[in-house]
Amino acid sequence: MESKNDYKEERFDSFLNKTIILSARNYFKKQMNIIDKERLMINDMDYSAILDDFATLNSSFLSTEDIDVSLQLKSALKSLSAIEQAVIFLLYDEELSQKEAAEILEVYSKTVSKIKIRAINKLKRYFKEDSENGK
Amino acid sequence: MENKSLYELGKLAQAGDDMAMLEIIERKKKMLKRYSFGDEDRYQFIILKLIEGIKNYKF
CATH class of the missing domain: 1.20.5 (Single alpha-helices involved in coiled-coils or other helix-helix interfaces)
Structure with missing residues (x-):
């Protein structure tokens, strides 16, 4: 029973x-x-340098606990496309591996990697423009 | 509600018990959060589908 x-x-x-x-x-x-019908582009980039930059950005955000940075990051994330937001969320918030994120999103692991790089590049550009405008 | 199994909660929820429905959503919160990728619209969409699914489930 x-x-x-x-x-x-x-x-x-x-x-x-x-x-x-x-x-x-x-x-x-x-x-x-x-939203996201654009084709994925393969660019020759320095992956490790970009990731290091993002890690620095992330750690400074955590250590300062500055609400301005939090709002800035929020609006920066909104500038990303749906799939880019999803990849960033799964990899950095949920701390999943690329393989796990790929399974959830039903794409290849390599595609997740490309989207991640593209999203990080967009974020970098966003913060660069933002700081230039702030000067 | 906390002592009830998911199956029992599902039956109650299907019969119109809102508290049971909320308890099911609460128990699935972690998974809901993970699959909504931090997007509130997506989160609401999945909850709606979940409720729809429970209402139509053959117990």
Whole structure:
């Protein structure tokens, strides 16, 4: 009797999980069709330098606890496309690996890497322009 | 509500118990957050689909 209940519980739990995953993917696909139709570009970039820059930016944000920086970062993230926001969120907020993020977004791991670089570049540009305007 | 299993909560939620529905959402919060990528619109969309799914689930 108990195992039957366990089976029902597991079945329902798995149904809920699948519903969440499929809904997220459907929403994401819709967004991709509307906003992000641009093709992914492969650029020759210094990956490690960009990541180091982002890490510096991130650590200074955490240590200063400055609300201005927080708002700045928020508006900078809004300037990214849907898929770029998703990649940044999964990699840096959820701390997932590129492979895990790729599974959630249903893209290749290499694509996640390209999107990440593109997003970081956009953020760098955003902060550079912002600081130049502030001078 | 906290002592009830997900299955029991699902049945109650389908019958119109809002507290049971909220408890299910609460228990799935971590997953909802992860799959909404920090986007409030996406978060709401997934919750709506989840409620729709629970309402139509064959217990």
